[in-house]
Amino acid sequence: MDSFPRQKLKATLTDTSKIPLVLVACGSFSPITYLHLRMFEMALDWVNDHGAYEILGGYFSPVSDGYDKKGLAPWKHRVKMCELSVMESKWLMVDSWEASRPTWSKTLSVLEHFDEHLNGKNNEYCCVLPDGTKKRIKIMLLAGGDLIQSFAVPKLWAESDLDTILGVKFGCVVIERTGADIHDFLLKSDALYRNRKSVFVVKQFIHNDISSTKIRLFVRRNMSIKYLLPDAVIDYIYKVDLYSLPQDKDDDDDAHII
Ligand SMILES: Nc1ncnc2c1ncn2[C@@H]1O[C@H](COP(=O)(O)OP(=O)(O)OP(=O)(O)O)[C@@H](O)[C@H]1O
Numbered sequence: 001m002d003s004f005p006r007q008k009l010k011a012t013l014t015d016t017s018k019i020p021l022v023l024v025a026c027g028s029f030s031p032i033t034y035l036h037l038r039m040f041e042m043a044l045d046w047v048n049d050h051g052a053y054e055i056l057g058g059y060f061s062p063v064s065d066g067y068d069k070k071g072l073a074p075w076k077h078r079v080k081m082c083e084l085s086v087m088e089s090k091w092l093m094v095d096s097w098e099a100s101r102p103t104w105s106k107t108l109s110v111l112e113h114f115d116e117h118l119n120g121k122n123n124e125y126c127c128v129l130p131d132g133t134k135k136r137i138k139i140m141l142l143a144g145g146d147l148i149q150s151f152a153v154p155k156l157w158a159e160s161d162l163d164t165i166l167g168v169k170f171g172c173v174v175i176e177r178t179g180a181d182i183h184d185f186l187l188k189s190d191a192l193y194r195n196r197k198s199v200f201v202v203k204q205f206i207h208n209d210i211s212s213t214k215i216r217l218f219v220r221r222n223m224s225i226k227y228l229l230p231d232a233v234i235d236y237i238y239k240v241d242l243y244s245l246p247q248d249k250d251d252d253d254d255a256h257i258i
């Protein structure tokens with residue numbers, strides 16, 4: 001049985017001249033915040049303004065516990081917090097395939113998983129237009145400026161993966177990070193420059209720098225986290241007692257940031 005979430009996925013295009021588009025955000029989401037939710041809304045405004053695409057849906061894909069990043073709550077909790085956050089959204093969904101795997105999956109494999117479920121191995125799903133013709137759904141990675149900057153970290157990303165993620169097969173919508181000059185980085189990075197026609201930078205008109213790291217620290221310090229993330233997520237964090245203990249030494253080191 002296919003458990004891929006499709007409940008909010010638009011079945012067809014309103015404007016058949018456009019390219020159907022699905023956005024996928026990969027990350028820790030430990031916990032998800034209003035910044036992560038806003039990334040999708042900023043991208044939606046960009047898509048509507050750009051004109052070539054029509055959004056069918058958006059997905060959060062939380063990373064597996066195997067990623068072993070500091071402050072990573074167990075995957076079931078991270079998926080649940082994402083699900084609670086998208087309850088009110090008409091187009092955002094959460095796919096737990098990546099999170100539920102015992103080992104870490106490269107971002108390219110995650111995008112390929114989406115491609116398989118949204119388009120099918122032989123285009124059996126795709127997007128069916130009212131006249132019966134099928135259009136392949138474009139899947140793009142939705143990423144923040146910091147994730148893009150990690151492309152420059154030696155050996156973290158394979159060049160061939162970057163060319164597929166950023167190139168014509170997928171593509172990337174980048175939400176600029178407050179204070180970081182993404183355009184400058186775009187020029188400096190060979191992979192980003194090579195694929196610049198399918199990498200789209202979205203400006204944050206209202207700067208938002210809510211950080212999951214700081215939220216974890218606030219919880220540990222008994223400080224308020226209200227209005228930084230949805231109330232349902234805040235209630236969940238306290239109900240199951242997440243982030244109250246330092247997870248490791250690195251998390252303790254974050255104490256200097258406030
Ligand atoms: N301030 C920000 N501006 C733009 N994008 C951001 C910002 N913070 C996070 N993102 C993006 O959100 C996505 C998910 O991020 P992730 O949860 O992995 O890290 P994080 O939000 O930086 O959390 P942590 O503090 O735990 O490192 C990534 O694409 C990341 O680039």
Ligand SMILES: NC(=O)c1ccc[n+]([C@@H]2O[C@H](COP(=O)(O)O)[C@@H](O)[C@H]2O)c1
Nearest residue numbers: 026027028063106107108147156157158
């Ligand atoms: N080579 C890769 O595919 C690769 C490398 C580093 C991070 N990532 C992804 O980037 C996302 C965010 O990672 P960070 O939270 O470490 O910035 C995660 O979803 C992670 O899986 C992918």
